[in-house]
Amino acid sequence: MHKHLTVLVYAIALALLAGCANLAEIQEFGKLSADSAGYTRLTDEYLTAPEQQKKYTLASETDARATLDRLGKERLQQAEQLKLYHRAIEGYMTALADLAGDQVTAYDKELGGLVDSAAKGSLIAKDETASLKAISGLLADAATDYYRQRRLHEVIERANAPLQEILRHLTAMVEGYSAAIEDERAAFTAYYRLLIATARENGQRPPGTMREPAAAQLISDTFDAQAPSFDARKKAVNAYLKTLKTIAEAHQNLYDNRDSLSNDNLLAAIKNYSKRIRDSYKAFHQLAGNN
Protein backbone atom coordinates (compact mmCIF):
# COMPACT_ATOMS: atom_id res chain seq x y z
CA MET A 1 0.00 0.00 0.00
CA HIS A 2 2.78 2.36 1.06
CA LYS A 3 4.70 1.52 -2.13
CA HIS A 4 1.65 2.27 -4.29
CA LEU A 5 1.17 5.60 -2.54
CA THR A 6 4.80 6.56 -3.14
CA VAL A 7 4.49 5.71 -6.82
CA LEU A 8 1.31 7.79 -7.04
CA VAL A 9 3.02 10.82 -5.41
CA TYR A 10 5.94 10.52 -7.85
CA ALA A 11 3.52 10.24 -10.76
CA ILE A 12 1.65 13.39 -9.69
CA ALA A 13 4.93 15.26 -9.15
CA LEU A 14 6.15 14.22 -12.61
CA ALA A 15 2.87 15.29 -14.18
CA LEU A 16 3.12 18.68 -12.47
CA LEU A 17 6.72 19.07 -13.52
CA ALA A 18 5.82 18.17 -17.07
CA GLY A 19 3.18 20.93 -17.04
CA CYS A 20 5.72 23.55 -16.05
CA ALA A 21 7.84 24.54 -19.03
CA ASN A 22 11.17 26.25 -18.86
CA LEU A 23 10.32 29.82 -19.81
CA ALA A 24 13.56 31.38 -18.56
CA GLU A 25 13.70 33.65 -21.63
CA ILE A 26 10.30 35.16 -20.82
CA GLN A 27 11.29 35.45 -17.17
CA GLU A 28 14.44 37.34 -18.16
CA PHE A 29 12.50 39.59 -20.53
CA GLY A 30 10.04 40.44 -17.72
CA LYS A 31 12.81 41.27 -15.24
CA LEU A 32 14.76 43.44 -17.70
CA SER A 33 11.63 45.26 -18.83
CA ALA A 34 10.56 45.90 -15.22
CA ASP A 35 13.97 47.44 -14.46
CA SER A 36 13.95 49.57 -17.62
CA ALA A 37 10.36 50.78 -17.34
CA GLY A 38 10.84 51.59 -13.67
CA TYR A 39 13.56 54.12 -14.48
CA THR A 40 12.08 57.58 -13.92
CA ARG A 41 14.98 60.04 -14.14
CA LEU A 42 14.14 61.14 -17.69
CA THR A 43 10.55 61.91 -16.82
CA ASP A 44 11.75 63.81 -13.75
CA GLU A 45 13.98 65.88 -16.05
CA TYR A 46 11.10 66.47 -18.47
CA LEU A 47 9.00 67.81 -15.60
CA THR A 48 11.64 70.29 -14.47
CA ALA A 49 12.84 71.34 -17.96
CA PRO A 50 10.93 74.69 -18.01
CA GLU A 51 12.65 75.62 -14.75
CA GLN A 52 16.02 74.89 -16.40
CA GLN A 53 14.99 76.93 -19.42
CA LYS A 54 14.19 79.88 -17.15
CA LYS A 55 17.89 80.13 -16.34
CA TYR A 56 18.42 81.26 -19.92
CA THR A 57 16.16 84.28 -19.66
CA LEU A 58 16.99 87.73 -18.34
CA ALA A 59 15.54 88.93 -15.04
CA SER A 60 13.76 91.68 -17.00
CA GLU A 61 11.95 89.10 -19.20
CA THR A 62 9.16 88.69 -16.70
CA ASP A 63 6.49 87.55 -19.17
CA ALA A 64 8.72 84.78 -20.51
CA ARG A 65 9.56 83.68 -16.98
CA ALA A 66 5.88 83.68 -16.01
CA THR A 67 5.09 81.48 -19.06
CA LEU A 68 7.82 79.03 -18.08
CA ASP A 69 6.53 78.99 -14.48
CA ARG A 70 3.06 78.13 -15.78
CA LEU A 71 4.43 75.37 -18.04
CA GLY A 72 6.48 74.02 -15.14
CA LYS A 73 3.34 73.76 -13.01
CA GLU A 74 1.44 72.09 -15.85
CA ARG A 75 4.20 69.53 -16.26
CA LEU A 76 4.19 68.81 -12.54
CA GLN A 77 0.52 67.94 -12.92
CA GLN A 78 1.57 65.40 -15.54
CA ALA A 79 3.86 63.81 -12.94
CA GLU A 80 1.09 61.66 -11.51
CA GLN A 81 0.29 60.33 -14.96
CA LEU A 82 3.93 59.56 -15.74
CA LYS A 83 4.53 57.83 -12.41
CA LEU A 84 1.50 55.65 -13.02
CA TYR A 85 2.74 54.64 -16.47
CA HIS A 86 6.13 53.67 -15.09
CA ARG A 87 4.65 51.82 -12.14
CA ALA A 88 2.02 49.94 -14.15
CA ILE A 89 4.57 48.68 -16.68
CA GLU A 90 7.06 47.80 -13.95
CA GLY A 91 4.36 45.96 -11.96
CA TYR A 92 3.12 44.06 -14.97
CA MET A 93 6.58 43.05 -16.15
CA THR A 94 7.48 41.84 -12.65
CA ALA A 95 4.32 39.70 -12.64
CA LEU A 96 5.18 38.37 -16.12
CA ALA A 97 8.62 37.31 -14.84
CA ASP A 98 7.11 35.71 -11.71
CA LEU A 99 4.54 33.73 -13.65
CA ALA A 100 7.02 32.65 -16.32
CA GLY A 101 9.13 31.27 -13.47
CA ASP A 102 6.01 29.53 -12.12
CA GLN A 103 5.96 31.74 -9.04
CA VAL A 104 2.98 33.44 -7.47
CA THR A 105 3.10 37.20 -7.84
CA ALA A 106 2.43 39.99 -5.35
CA TYR A 107 -0.01 42.83 -5.99
CA ASP A 108 1.05 46.44 -5.56
CA LYS A 109 -2.00 47.76 -3.68
CA GLU A 110 -0.68 51.29 -3.88
CA LEU A 111 -0.83 51.10 -7.69
CA GLY A 112 -4.52 50.20 -7.47
CA GLY A 113 -5.15 53.14 -5.15
CA LEU A 114 -3.27 55.55 -7.40
CA VAL A 115 -5.17 54.36 -10.47
CA ASP A 116 -8.49 54.76 -8.62
CA SER A 117 -7.69 58.30 -7.53
CA ALA A 118 -6.49 59.17 -11.04
CA ALA A 119 -9.79 57.86 -12.43
CA LYS A 120 -11.71 60.17 -10.08
CA GLY A 121 -9.64 63.20 -11.08
CA SER A 122 -9.42 64.84 -14.47
CA LEU A 123 -5.65 64.74 -15.02
CA ILE A 124 -5.68 61.54 -17.04
CA ALA A 125 -7.83 60.98 -20.13
CA LYS A 126 -10.51 58.30 -19.93
CA ASP A 127 -8.91 55.89 -22.40
CA GLU A 128 -5.58 56.05 -20.55
CA THR A 129 -7.32 55.51 -17.20
CA ALA A 130 -9.08 52.47 -18.69
CA SER A 131 -5.73 50.98 -19.75
CA LEU A 132 -4.21 51.58 -16.31
CA LYS A 133 -7.27 50.07 -14.62
CA ALA A 134 -7.09 47.04 -16.89
CA ILE A 135 -3.45 46.37 -15.95
CA SER A 136 -4.05 47.04 -12.26
CA GLY A 137 -7.11 44.75 -12.25
CA LEU A 138 -5.20 42.02 -14.02
CA LEU A 139 -2.35 42.21 -11.49
CA ALA A 140 -4.88 42.03 -8.63
CA ASP A 141 -6.53 38.93 -10.16
CA ALA A 142 -3.16 37.24 -10.76
CA ALA A 143 -2.14 37.77 -7.14
CA THR A 144 -5.42 36.97 -5.38
CA ASP A 145 -6.14 33.86 -7.46
CA TYR A 146 -2.52 32.63 -7.15
CA TYR A 147 -1.97 32.47 -10.90
CA ARG A 148 1.05 30.42 -11.94
CA GLN A 149 2.74 29.65 -15.24
CA ARG A 150 -0.18 27.69 -16.66
CA ARG A 151 -2.27 30.89 -16.78
CA LEU A 152 0.52 33.00 -18.30
CA HIS A 153 -1.09 32.98 -21.74
CA GLU A 154 -4.31 34.45 -20.28
CA VAL A 155 -2.35 37.19 -18.56
CA ILE A 156 -0.51 38.09 -21.76
CA GLU A 157 -3.78 38.05 -23.68
CA ARG A 158 -5.52 40.40 -21.25
CA ALA A 159 -2.53 42.68 -20.81
CA ASN A 160 -1.40 43.30 -24.37
CA ALA A 161 -3.87 45.97 -25.54
CA PRO A 162 -3.73 48.16 -22.39
CA LEU A 163 0.02 47.61 -22.05
CA GLN A 164 0.64 48.73 -25.65
CA GLU A 165 -1.52 51.79 -24.97
CA ILE A 166 0.44 52.69 -21.84
CA LEU A 167 3.77 52.11 -23.59
CA ARG A 168 2.59 54.30 -26.45
CA HIS A 169 1.78 57.14 -24.04
CA LEU A 170 5.03 56.75 -22.14
CA THR A 171 6.93 56.75 -25.44
CA ALA A 172 5.11 59.94 -26.48
CA MET A 173 6.09 61.53 -23.17
CA VAL A 174 9.74 60.54 -23.62
CA GLU A 175 9.62 61.92 -27.18
CA GLY A 176 8.26 65.09 -25.56
CA TYR A 177 11.31 65.12 -23.33
CA SER A 178 13.53 64.82 -26.39
CA ALA A 179 11.78 67.92 -27.78
CA ALA A 180 12.15 69.62 -24.39
CA ILE A 181 15.92 69.19 -24.68
CA GLU A 182 15.73 70.99 -28.04
CA ASP A 183 13.74 73.79 -26.38
CA GLU A 184 16.38 74.10 -23.69
CA ARG A 185 19.16 74.04 -26.26
CA ALA A 186 17.41 76.82 -28.26
CA ALA A 187 16.97 78.95 -25.12
CA PHE A 188 20.59 78.30 -24.07
CA THR A 189 21.93 79.23 -27.53
CA ALA A 190 19.80 82.37 -27.81
CA TYR A 191 20.80 83.49 -24.33
CA TYR A 192 24.51 83.07 -25.02
CA ARG A 193 24.22 84.79 -28.40
CA LEU A 194 22.69 87.76 -26.60
CA LEU A 195 25.43 87.79 -23.95
CA ILE A 196 28.18 87.46 -26.55
CA ALA A 197 26.72 90.19 -28.81
CA THR A 198 26.38 92.56 -25.84
CA ALA A 199 29.84 91.76 -24.48
CA ARG A 200 31.46 92.22 -27.91
CA GLU A 201 29.80 95.57 -28.31
CA ASN A 202 30.96 96.67 -24.87
CA GLY A 203 34.46 95.43 -25.68
CA GLN A 204 34.56 97.45 -28.93
CA ARG A 205 33.95 100.80 -27.30
CA PRO A 206 36.64 103.50 -27.74
CA PRO A 207 39.63 103.26 -25.40
CA GLY A 208 38.78 104.69 -22.04
CA THR A 209 35.09 103.73 -22.26
CA MET A 210 35.70 100.04 -23.07
CA ARG A 211 34.18 97.65 -20.53
CA GLU A 212 35.43 94.13 -19.86
CA PRO A 213 37.08 93.47 -23.26
CA ALA A 214 37.70 89.79 -22.43
CA ALA A 215 34.10 89.09 -21.38
CA ALA A 216 32.94 88.03 -24.86
CA GLN A 217 35.70 85.42 -25.07
CA LEU A 218 34.93 84.08 -21.60
CA ILE A 219 31.22 83.80 -22.38
CA SER A 220 32.01 82.17 -25.69
CA ASP A 221 34.23 79.62 -23.92
CA THR A 222 31.43 78.81 -21.44
CA PHE A 223 29.04 78.32 -24.36
CA ASP A 224 31.46 75.96 -26.14
CA ALA A 225 31.98 73.96 -22.95
CA GLN A 226 28.30 73.47 -22.18
CA ALA A 227 26.78 73.06 -25.65
CA PRO A 228 27.81 69.40 -26.22
CA SER A 229 25.86 68.21 -23.16
CA PHE A 230 22.62 68.61 -25.14
CA ASP A 231 23.77 66.09 -27.74
CA ALA A 232 24.68 63.55 -25.04
CA ARG A 233 21.28 63.94 -23.39
CA LYS A 234 19.48 63.53 -26.72
CA LYS A 235 21.41 60.34 -27.40
CA ALA A 236 20.49 59.02 -23.94
CA VAL A 237 16.82 59.73 -24.57
CA ASN A 238 17.00 57.98 -27.96
CA ALA A 239 18.54 54.91 -26.31
CA TYR A 240 15.73 54.85 -23.73
CA LEU A 241 13.12 55.24 -26.49
CA LYS A 242 14.68 52.25 -28.22
CA THR A 243 14.32 50.28 -24.97
CA LEU A 244 10.63 51.14 -24.65
CA LYS A 245 9.93 50.35 -28.32
CA THR A 246 11.67 46.98 -28.02
CA ILE A 247 9.61 46.11 -24.92
CA ALA A 248 6.43 46.91 -26.88
CA GLU A 249 7.55 44.84 -29.88
CA ALA A 250 8.57 41.86 -27.73
CA HIS A 251 5.30 41.82 -25.82
CA GLN A 252 3.36 41.98 -29.08
CA ASN A 253 5.29 38.92 -30.22
CA LEU A 254 4.41 37.13 -26.96
CA TYR A 255 0.75 38.05 -27.49
CA ASP A 256 0.77 36.82 -31.11
CA ASN A 257 2.21 33.48 -29.93
CA ARG A 258 0.46 33.24 -26.56
CA ASP A 259 -0.85 29.75 -27.27
CA SER A 260 2.62 28.36 -27.85
CA LEU A 261 4.76 30.13 -25.28
CA SER A 262 7.24 27.28 -24.99
CA ASN A 263 7.90 27.22 -28.73
CA ASP A 264 11.67 27.25 -29.33
CA ASN A 265 11.50 29.88 -32.09
CA LEU A 266 9.48 32.22 -29.89
CA LEU A 267 11.83 31.77 -26.93
CA ALA A 268 14.83 32.43 -29.18
CA ALA A 269 13.15 35.62 -30.43
CA ILE A 270 12.40 36.73 -26.84
CA LYS A 271 16.01 36.07 -25.89
CA ASN A 272 17.08 38.29 -28.76
CA TYR A 273 14.68 41.05 -27.65
CA SER A 274 16.13 40.82 -24.13
CA LYS A 275 19.60 41.27 -25.55
CA ARG A 276 18.44 44.37 -27.44
CA ILE A 277 16.78 45.77 -24.30
CA ARG A 278 19.91 45.09 -22.22
CA ASP A 279 22.15 46.72 -24.88
CA SER A 280 20.05 49.84 -25.34
CA TYR A 281 19.47 50.22 -21.59
CA LYS A 282 23.21 49.85 -20.98
CA ALA A 283 23.94 52.42 -23.70
CA PHE A 284 21.39 54.72 -22.15
CA HIS A 285 23.03 54.48 -18.71
CA GLN A 286 26.45 55.14 -20.19
CA LEU A 287 25.19 58.21 -22.07
CA ALA A 288 23.22 59.47 -19.09
CA GLY A 289 26.28 59.03 -16.88
CA ASN A 290 24.65 56.56 -14.51
CA ASN A 291 27.44 54.06 -14.25
Add this chain to the structure above:
Amino acid sequence: MKLSAQDALDLATAFRQAAKAVGDYLYGNWNDLSAADRSRLRSMDVTLMNVATDLVTHAVGIAIDAGQVSLSDLSTAAKVATDTFQSIANAKKAIVVATALIGLAATIPTGNVATIAAALQNLQKCTVT
Protein backbone atom coordinates in the same frame (compact mmCIF):
# COMPACT_ATOMS: atom_id res chain seq x y z
CA MET B 1 -9.75 64.92 -36.09
CA LYS B 2 -7.42 65.40 -33.16
CA LEU B 3 -3.86 66.62 -33.64
CA SER B 4 -1.59 63.77 -32.56
CA ALA B 5 1.26 64.10 -30.07
CA GLN B 6 3.72 63.71 -32.96
CA ASP B 7 1.93 66.44 -34.95
CA ALA B 8 2.23 68.79 -31.98
CA LEU B 9 5.93 67.94 -31.62
CA ASP B 10 6.44 68.59 -35.34
CA LEU B 11 4.76 71.98 -34.98
CA ALA B 12 6.92 72.72 -31.94
CA THR B 13 9.97 72.04 -34.13
CA ALA B 14 8.63 74.43 -36.81
CA PHE B 15 8.20 77.22 -34.26
CA ARG B 16 11.58 76.52 -32.64
CA GLN B 17 13.18 76.90 -36.08
CA ALA B 18 11.24 80.12 -36.59
CA ALA B 19 12.63 81.37 -33.26
CA LYS B 20 16.13 80.50 -34.44
CA ALA B 21 15.51 82.46 -37.66
CA VAL B 22 14.47 85.50 -35.63
CA GLY B 23 17.66 85.08 -33.57
CA ASP B 24 19.77 84.74 -36.72
CA TYR B 25 18.28 87.97 -38.04
CA LEU B 26 18.76 89.75 -34.70
CA TYR B 27 22.39 88.76 -34.14
CA GLY B 28 23.28 88.90 -37.83
CA ASN B 29 22.15 92.54 -37.96
CA TRP B 30 22.97 93.45 -34.34
CA ASN B 31 25.13 96.45 -35.19
CA ASP B 32 22.54 97.95 -37.53
CA LEU B 33 19.56 97.61 -35.21
CA SER B 34 18.30 100.20 -32.77
CA ALA B 35 18.16 99.30 -29.09
CA ALA B 36 14.36 99.22 -29.28
CA ASP B 37 14.36 96.83 -32.26
CA ARG B 38 16.94 94.57 -30.60
CA SER B 39 14.83 94.43 -27.47
CA ARG B 40 11.64 93.72 -29.43
CA LEU B 41 13.22 90.98 -31.55
CA ARG B 42 14.86 89.34 -28.52
CA SER B 43 11.48 89.35 -26.79
CA MET B 44 9.85 87.75 -29.86
CA ASP B 45 12.65 85.20 -30.11
CA VAL B 46 12.02 84.14 -26.49
CA THR B 47 8.25 84.15 -27.00
CA LEU B 48 8.53 81.82 -30.02
CA MET B 49 10.79 79.48 -28.05
CA ASN B 50 8.25 79.41 -25.25
CA VAL B 51 5.51 78.68 -27.78
CA ALA B 52 7.50 75.59 -28.78
CA THR B 53 7.80 74.60 -25.10
CA ASP B 54 4.06 75.11 -24.68
CA LEU B 55 3.34 72.86 -27.68
CA VAL B 56 5.68 70.19 -26.28
CA THR B 57 3.89 70.33 -22.92
CA HIS B 58 0.52 69.93 -24.57
CA ALA B 59 1.72 67.47 -27.18
CA VAL B 60 -1.03 65.13 -26.13
CA GLY B 61 -4.57 66.43 -26.14
CA ILE B 62 -4.64 69.40 -28.50
CA ALA B 63 -7.88 69.28 -30.46
CA ILE B 64 -7.89 70.86 -33.90
CA ASP B 65 -10.39 70.20 -36.65
CA ALA B 66 -7.99 69.04 -39.32
CA GLY B 67 -10.83 69.12 -41.86
CA GLN B 68 -10.55 72.90 -42.01
CA VAL B 69 -7.00 73.63 -40.92
CA SER B 70 -4.39 71.08 -41.86
CA LEU B 71 -1.18 70.40 -40.01
CA SER B 72 0.65 70.79 -43.29
CA ASP B 73 -0.81 74.32 -43.74
CA LEU B 74 0.43 75.28 -40.28
CA SER B 75 3.89 73.76 -40.73
CA THR B 76 4.28 75.18 -44.23
CA ALA B 77 3.30 78.68 -43.08
CA ALA B 78 5.80 78.51 -40.20
CA LYS B 79 8.51 77.25 -42.57
CA VAL B 80 7.83 79.94 -45.18
CA ALA B 81 8.01 82.57 -42.42
CA THR B 82 11.27 81.04 -41.16
CA ASP B 83 12.77 81.20 -44.66
CA THR B 84 11.55 84.79 -45.06
CA PHE B 85 13.96 85.93 -42.35
CA GLN B 86 16.91 85.07 -44.58
CA SER B 87 16.00 87.79 -47.05
CA ILE B 88 14.05 90.23 -44.93
CA ALA B 89 14.68 93.89 -45.80
CA ASN B 90 14.43 95.66 -42.48
CA ALA B 91 13.68 95.36 -38.76
CA LYS B 92 10.13 96.61 -39.21
CA LYS B 93 9.31 93.78 -41.60
CA ALA B 94 11.07 91.26 -39.31
CA ILE B 95 8.91 92.40 -36.41
CA VAL B 96 5.72 92.14 -38.50
CA VAL B 97 6.52 88.55 -39.55
CA ALA B 98 7.56 87.53 -36.02
CA THR B 99 4.36 89.06 -34.62
CA ALA B 100 2.26 87.09 -37.11
CA LEU B 101 4.14 83.88 -36.21
CA ILE B 102 3.48 84.46 -32.51
CA GLY B 103 -0.14 85.25 -33.29
CA LEU B 104 -0.55 81.92 -35.07
CA ALA B 105 1.33 79.96 -32.43
CA ALA B 106 -0.80 81.39 -29.65
CA THR B 107 -4.00 80.16 -31.31
CA ILE B 108 -2.97 76.52 -31.80
CA PRO B 109 -3.36 75.25 -28.21
CA THR B 110 -6.86 76.80 -28.12
CA GLY B 111 -8.03 74.42 -30.85
CA ASN B 112 -10.36 77.17 -32.12
CA VAL B 113 -10.50 76.61 -35.88
CA ALA B 114 -11.77 80.08 -36.83
CA THR B 115 -9.06 81.84 -34.82
CA ILE B 116 -6.34 79.53 -36.12
CA ALA B 117 -7.49 80.04 -39.72
CA ALA B 118 -7.49 83.84 -39.32
CA ALA B 119 -4.00 83.84 -37.77
CA LEU B 120 -2.76 81.50 -40.50
CA GLN B 121 -4.12 83.79 -43.20
CA ASN B 122 -2.47 86.79 -41.52
CA LEU B 123 0.92 85.03 -41.46
CA GLN B 124 0.56 83.96 -45.09
CA LYS B 125 -0.19 87.58 -46.08
CA CYS B 126 2.89 88.82 -44.21
CA THR B 127 5.20 86.41 -45.96
CA VAL B 128 3.99 87.03 -49.52
CA THR B 129 6.93 88.53 -51.37
